[in-house]
Amino acid sequence: MRKKWLMQLFKRRVILALLIIIQFAIFGFVVNQSMVHSIFLETVFTILSIGVALHVVWKKGKEAYKITWILQVLIFPVYGTLFYLIFNRQTQTKKLQAKLEQIYQVHFSFAGHEEQVLNEAKTDFPHHGRLMHYLTYAGGFPVYDHTETAYYPIGESYFEAMQEAISKAESYIFFEFFIVAEGKMWGKLLDLLVEKAEQGVDVRVMYDDIGSFVTLPSDMKEQLEEKGISCRIYNPFHPIITSSQNNRDHRKILSIDGKVAFTGGINIADEYINEIERFGHWKDNGIKLTGKGAWGLTLIFLQLWQSMDDHIDTEDLKSLKPVNWETSTSKAHSTYYVQPFSDSPTDKKNFGEHVLIKMIHAAKESVHIYTPYLILDENLETALILAAESGIDVKIITPKKWDKYLVHMTTRSYYSELIEAGISIYEYTPGFMHAKTVLVDDEVALVGTINFDYRSLYLHFENAVMLFGGTIMHDIRKDFDETIRSSELMTDQTVNQSPVSRLTQSVLRLFAPLM
Known part of the structure; x- marks a missing residue:
């Protein structure tokens, strides 16, 4: 047993983690020694910190990020300034964005945009026409028509549907x-x-290195390729302090033949199907698209896959489309229209945040939200409060049992002002709420991977699907109502905490953008 533990200790991921710690230690030692023996360096860093603070003020970007960096730079002139300079070296990010811009242009010509479908959708859902545009x-x-949808309110049923769809694959997965x-879920899917x-189907697997850093063997890529599966690891983790390590692939997509596709909050780990218990009962959800909309999710997968290619192969796209x-009706009863989309941290358009804000502003009666984290910037917080104070029924469900204590504390720091505005906040009592879903007026919904926090909205690659009309709205609303019955309504008395807790939350709010 001891021998096995020692072998685990010296695996690649542990060594890399130690290298990061050593790097920070050396960095701190060198800076401290330099400052002790040099008034000149101290003066240089003081002037540099002021210059960096002014640069942050003038630079375009989110105000919350600016305030956070300015505080760090002015309170800790040396370390704050150096970390800002290190974490804002964007050479790699700029190269990636240039490649992605080429991919986006090529993809749109293959996406199957139909002006008539867009106009029909705008006519059917006039309050959300601008969002579609x-x-x-x-x-x-x-926007796609001819797409049937299925909603899965729990990971177990989603997992079963995934297995069934994979077993029917003919061309690619x-x-x-x-x-x-590693576990039951990954074992069965693998x-x-x-x-x-082995049957000749083109199987491509891509996962994020940080997300799977401690959950997969370091040689998983080699194992998969030996079995005839193409594998790519997004943004491999290296023991070098750099901003690019913040940009993770948080997407969840399974596409079969471009005709059936899945997405939602569910990752491939046993807690997501309640095979093991980590934070109580795991509440998550997902959707399946069958028809044209599935091709939209397929192209989103190919965005990052092709970003690692030497060149964009249009012939590959032609063969994959x-x-x-095959759908049962011209306008499938489960959903009238779908609009899959993605969000990238490398560009200047925050599609995730913009979609959420436009959905909230378009609401006529109600906004219901599932999110594991509620760390809001001023725009989203204002949109939610304005909706509630305008008479919109706003309900938000977050987890009672947390996976990250500081993030949960920061989430709770928003409760009082939201409750005061008339927003109903519930905490899912049986365990952890991981779903990312928004339902507006029981007629338009978003299901995907986007959390209501800075990391999801500004630092991660994300994806989601807009759903317009159909019986799936009833399925989502039914799930919300059932989940609320298993949740605790937060009140002023519930969130009224000690002065120490309130002070802690106030400090955490200052650093929320970096969580």
């Missing part, structure tokens, strides 16, 4: 998840993927 022309994400962990690869889609 924005995503189509600013983001290159078309594209698999992209933030977290992949067996299916290997079986399909389905010739036809």
